[in-house]
Amino acid sequence: MDANLELLVELQQIDDEITELDAQIKAFPEQVSQHGSALAAAKAEYDGFRKRLDDANKERLQKEKGVEEKNAAIAKARMKLNEVKTNQEYHAALHEIENMKGAIGKLEEEQLEIMEKLDSAKSDEKSFKERVAAEEKDFAVFKAQKEAEVGKLKTEADHHRARRAELTAKIPAALLSHYDRIFSVRENKAVAELKNGYCMACHQMVLPQLALEVRMGTTIHKCPHCLRYLYPAHEEKKAEASH
Ligand SMILES: [Zn+2]
Numbered sequence: 001m002d003a004n005l006e007l008l009v010e011l012q013q014i015d016d017e018i019t020e021l022d023a024q025i026k027a028f029p030e031q032v033s034q035h036g037s038a039l040a041a042a043k044a045e046y047d048g049f050r051k052r053l054d055d056a057n058k059e060r061l062q063k064e065k066g067v068e069e070k071n072a073a074i075a076k077a078r079m080k081l082n083e084v085k086t087n088q089e090y091h092a093a094l095h096e097i098e099n100m101k102g103a104i105g106k107l108e109e110e111q112l113e114i115m116e117k118l119d120s121a122k123s124d125e126k127s128f129k130e131r132v133a134a135e136e137k138d139f140a141v142f143k144a145q146k147e148a149e150v151g152k153l154k155t156e157a158d159h160h161r162a163r164r165a166e167l168t169a170k171i172p173a174a175l176l177s178h179y180d181r182i183f184s185v186r187e188n189k190a191v192a193e194l195k196n197g198y199c200m201a202c203h204q205m206v207l208p209q210l211a212l213e214v215r216m217g218t219t220i221h222k223c224p225h226c227l228r229y230l231y232p233a234h235e236e237k238k239a240e241a242s243h
Contacts, residue, residue, distance in 0.1 A: 001217040001231065007171050008179060008220075008229050012191035014164045019188050021157040028150050035142050039135040046128040053121055060114040063107045070104045175220070182227055192223060195233040202226035 001009075077097050084090045168176055182190040192201035197211045204225040206214075214221050215232045223230050 002220050004171060004175055005217065005220050005229065005231055007167060008175065008191050009231050011164065011167055011171065011179065012189070014160050014167065015183065015188065015190075018157055018160045018164070021153050021160070025150055025153050025157070028146055032143055032146055036139055039132070039139045042128075042132045042135040046132050049121075049124065049128050053118065053125070056114050056118055056121075060111055060118070063111040063114070066107045067104050067111070070100045070107070074100050074104075178222075178227075179229070182229075186226060186228060190228055192226070192228040192230055193233050194223075194230045195236065199223040199226060199228065199230060200233075201228050206230070 074097055077093055077100070081090065081093050084093055171179075179190040186201070189201050192199050194200070194206065194211060194214045197205050197208065199206060202223060202225050204223070206224060210221055210224070213219065214230045215236050217232060221230050222228060
């Protein structure tokens with residue numbers, strides 16, 4: 001096979017490896033964010049729980065305020081007792097005070113219920129926190145592992161890029177620039193195998209004379225359809241050589 005064609009075939013192999021590695025590296029952030037969804041869910045549930053606690057606490061404070069207001073109203077009503085003129089007014093005022101005392105009792109009871117609920121929520125809070133912590137740990141382990149993997153892939157890709165630079169230095173500029181152009185417009189493939197007269201990249205047939213010349217491997221040919229460089233399939237190259 002032509003020496004330059006051999007270099008182009010090798011270049012395509014290196015580029016295939018770089019393409020594959022880059023795709024894996026690119027997939028990394030998506031994998032990490034997908035893995036983070038369990039942690040996000042645990043955090044959201046914990047936030048919801050905290051919000052319910054806050055709401056209950058606000059309700060309790062409101063009831064506390066209600067008790068204070070009623071106590072102030074009772075004090076005021078008691079002062080008024082001294083000013084009432086009739087027995088009827090006196091009894092009405094006493095009745096009002098009793099009603100307010102009843103309301104206070106009810107508010108205090110409700111307050112107590114909320115406090116009991118808040119108390120028992122403490123153990124729930126512990127399990128919510130533990131779940132978030134476990135998910136955080138799991139996520140951190142996964143992320144560190146992925147980062148290590150990506151680090152390895154990047155090192156490997158750098159190694160291939162260094163090999164690529166060495167190789168391209170040996171390839172004539174005109175050949176290389178055609179390679180680069182086809183590589184960028186033809187799905188990262190600028191070199192294709194010719195097998196049974198077909199270009200294995202675009203799957204179209206080439207003329208027998210061209211196929212023969214590719215098998216002989218004395219000059220570099222391009223597929224007339226997709227313009228990729230053509231190299232002979234391994235077994236065909238051998239067969240031609242034995243003739
Ligand atoms: Zn082709």
